[in-house]
Amino acid sequence: MKLILTVKNQKEATLKLKEGNLVIDEETLTIGQGFDTLLITAIDNILAESKINKLCLRRFEISGKILPGTVLGMLIKTVKSALEV
Structure with missing residues (x-):
């Protein structure tokens, strides 16, 4: 199972x-x-609604246009690191 975060633009992500x-x-x-x-709550909701344990996630993928030096980029990297523990 994998969780994919796609940043469509600076205002919307899936x-x-x-x-x-x-x-x-x-x-x-x-x-x-x-x-x-919002991101943390959405991840919690998706895992709870699907009755999936965090340990069942094999990957957390990030796609889209994200500048690594921005707060958004750092936030997403931090969430990814937390899910990979």
């Missing part, structure tokens, strides 16, 4: 939980103030 090619759950997120809380 979070998908996939098993192979099958999309199990998907949420669209608005990027802005409080995005850190």
